[in-house]
Amino acid sequence: MTNPFYPKQPRRDEPRPDSPGRSAPPPPKRPTNADRVWPWALGGVVIGVLVVVSVVVVATVNDDDESLGLVTTTSRVVLSPAQGERSRQAVEAERARIDAINAAKFDRSTYEVISDRDLALLAGSPDAAKGRKRVIHGVVTQFDSGTGATQFRAGVAGAQQDAWYDYDINVVIAGASPPVVANVVKDDLVTIYVEVAGAYRYDTTLGGSMTVPRFTANIVDVTGTTG
Structure with missing residues (x-):
């Protein structure tokens, strides 16, 4: 039985704690460079993954916004002074060109006189002459609720005829604006400065076209007037 008042005596074959035969615990391991680097590397990988996920999420949201017709980004083009001046000159040149075209519409000298034969050829293929400016003569044969308030039917020819019934090419004349035809009524004899608009199909009072x-x-x- 062991006496509690006396410490346990080591066995003969058991080395003492301070005995040279007892192996000392290993010294603590000092961290190497690899041990210091890998936490930073792992953190960088995690941050990179989060950035990629954020980009994907933002791109997905933008795609969804675009599918809904929403504008999520804006772009702004900054022009140099020279580019701005060229742009201004281009705009002014285009405006001047359009103004010249509109002014020419009211210049009688810009319209070409056409013969009866050439007008008959044009009537056979009006789409081929779209945009051409011509002077024609004729008689107003219908201008009522059936034609509308801004266009009328007329019998026309290239030259002025001695009798109104010699205007035998049936056409539709549409005013470029309501004031152009405001003073025109059925049976008026007219000289018209026109641009060719092409072929036009309409329904007749007999149910045909x-x-x-x-x-x-x-x-x-x-x-x-013929009246």
């Missing part, structure tokens, strides 16, 4: 040349009138001169 007819395709005729259509002209846009920029100037209408009333020269007489």
Whole structure:
């Protein structure tokens, strides 16, 4: 039995704690460079993954916004003074070109006189002459609720005829604006400065349909009446 008042005596074959035969515990391991680097590397990888995920999420949101017709980004082009000046000059040149075209619409000298034969050829293929400016003569044959308030039917020819019934090419004349045809009524004899608009199809009072040349009138001169 062990006496509690006396410490346990080591066995003969058991080395003492301070005995040279007892192995000392290993010294603590000093951290190497690799041990110091890998936590930073792991942190960098985690941050990179988070950035990629954020970009993907933002791109997905932007795609969803675009699919909804929403504008999520804006772009701004900054022009140099020279580029700005060239842009301004281009805008002014285009404005001047359009103004010149519009002014020419009311210049009688810019319209070409056409013969009866050439007008008959044009009437056979009006789409081929779209945009051409011509002077034609004729008589207003219909201008009522059936044609509308801004266009009328007319019998026309390239030259002025001695009798109103000699204007035998059936056409539709549309005013470029309501004032152009405001003073025109059925049976008026007219000289019209027109641009060729192409072929036009309309329904007749008998339930059929007819395709005729259509002209846009920029100037209408009333020269007489058949009444």
